[in-house]
Amino acid sequence: MPKDEDFHFATRAAEKLIGDLGINALPIDPFAIASGRKIEIRPKPSSSAGVSGMLIRVGNFFAIGYATHIDNIPFQRFSISHELGHYFLPGHIDAVLGKSNVHESHAGFTSSNSYEVEADHFAAGFLMPSHLFLPILRRTGTGLAAIESLADACNTSLLATAIRVIDCTGDPMAIVVSTANKIDYCCMSDAFKEIEGITWLKKGQPVPRTSATFQLNLDSNKVQRGARTQGTANLQEWFSCDRNIEVTEDVVGLGSYGKTLTVLSDIELPDEEVEKEEEDLIESWTPRFRH
Numbered sequence: 069m070p071k072d073e074d075f076h077f078a079t080r081a082a083e084k085l086i087g088d089l090g091i092n093a094l095p096i097d098p099f100a101i102a103s104g105r106k107i108e109i110r111p112k113p114s115s116s117a118g119v120s121g122m123l124i125r126v127g128n129f130f131a132i133g134y135a136t137h138i139d140n141i142p143f144q145r146f147s148i149s150h151e152l153g154h155y156f157l158p159g160h161i162d163a164v165l166g167k168s169n170v171h172e173s174h175a176g177f178t179s180s181n182s183y184e185v186e187a188d189h190f191a192a193g194f195l196m197p198s199h200l201f202l203p204i205l206r207r208t209g210t211g212l213a214a215i216e217s218l219a220d221a222c223n224t225s226l227l228a229t230a231i232r233v234i235d236c237t238g239d240p241m242a243i244v245v246s247t248a249n250k251i252d253y254c255c256m257s258d259a260f261k262e263i264e265g266i267t268w269l270k271k272g273q274p275v276p277r278t279s280a281t282f283q284l285n286l287d288s289n290k291v292q293r294g295a296r297t298q299g300t301a302n303l304q305e306w307f308s309c310d311r312n313i314e315v316t317e318d319v320v321g322l323g324s325y326g327k328t329l330t331v332l333s334d335i336e337l338p339d340e341e342v343e344k345e346e347e348d349l350i351e352s353w354t355p356r357f358r359h
């Protein structure tokens with residue numbers, strides 16, 4: 069789960085690499101960049117569950133294996149970019165390979181190991197470098213439709229793209245990943261974190277019963293099929309804050325992954341004066357009893 073600003077250096081290292089290579093068009097081709105370093109890339113089915121790819125050392129040469137059990141090109145591209153992160157980030161080769169010649173990775177923001185998280189942040193900056201990503205983001209805005217057109221342009225998964233949008237946007241916006249009726253994690257944009265009274269969602273917290281997400285998650289077939297729905301939510305339901313703020317709730321099943329992505333966007337923060345007037349009005353209509 070990406071949350072720590074300490075890892076942004078890995079994103080920036082990838083962006084610098086793409087910039088130094090003079091790449092000015094999307095999608096980024098990890099195969100071409102690896103081949104420029106004489107790194108061979110091969111599909112390699114893994115026997116260990118959850119392994120997304122491998123970095124392999126053969127003498128002075130390196131090779132990358134990527135898992136094929138998930139038949140999903142954006143996921144494979146992210147996995148390869150994660151391995152390139154281990155190759156390019158300072159200290160990674162020694163740390164992840166040590167004396168062995170094979171490192172098995174768990175890419176896709178699923179591991180809490182700091183080298184894995186750094187390699188994931190590298191992959192995000194590598195496939196979605198800000199000098200190419202931001203101009204499109206400015207045109208598309210932030211809802212699920214915007215995430216989908218960015219994912220198309222970058223050939224990245226919806227989830228990795230959504231996380232990158234959260235990282236880059238100046239708008240208040242949050243995404244929530246859930247499984248059945250439980251929240252896995254939530255990522256909030258900087259502008260979202262500044263909304264007064266927002267509480268941080270914790271792993272394992274229930275999905276609000278009134279939400280469109282809860283409805284979609286009731287049917288695991290819909291999640292598997294990648295079904296989608298949209299609703300209007302209130303930040304009160306999700307973040308137990310006392311502010312009455314409406315948001316658009318876009319929900320999409322993430323397929324075989326078994327998880328659901330919720331995008332909370334289109335957040336118009338009410339003018340504080342208007343909010344105060346409403347509070348005063350409610351106050352003036354609240355009956356008082358004298359003892």
Ligand SMILES: [Zn+2]
Pocket residue numbers: 150154171172173174175183184187
């Ligand atoms: Zn790894």
